[in-house]
Amino acid sequence: MVPRTIVGFHRDDESHWVAELECGHDQHVRHDPPLVERPWVLDDASRAARVGATLGCPLCARLELPANARPYKRTARFRSATIPRGLRAAHTTKAGVWGRIEVLAGRLVYRVHAPIEKSFLLEPGTPGIVAPEISHEVAPADDEVEFFVEFLRVDR
Secondary structure, X not given: OEEEEEEEEEEOOOOOEEEEEOOOOXXXXXXXXXXXXXXXXXXXXHHHHHOXXXXXXXXXXXXXXXXXXXXXXXXXXXXXXXXOHHHHOOEOOOOXXXXXXXXXXXXXXXXXXXXXXEEEEEEOOEOEEEOOOOOEEEEEOOOOOEEXXXXXXXXX
């Protein structure tokens, strides 16, 4: 799981408490003994004291975009010869910034580093999802590849 900061709480339709994470994902935080011991979730002051604490996000570990992530910016189209050095080396997006790598032609290798450690071969119709603050890099898999990156964020 990827550690993410709790930024708030709300109740779902069944009145269960849900933690709002900095990444834009939500996660239920039930007190359900003996399976899950979270007595702090039942008390307003204890819950408020958890804002700023971290919680593991399994959806970030699976590189799943939050449902309410919206695009706000897009790069130019890059080709094999024009991929910036910064994209070929390990780099991250800022907190709260997601990315979607869209390959238009050819194939692109997308490597995600710790804590996820995965590698993907992207091609047209198979986008790569970039999670906030997770180190990653790209490299052309073919002599000619063309792609762009779309940036998204969640407005709460």
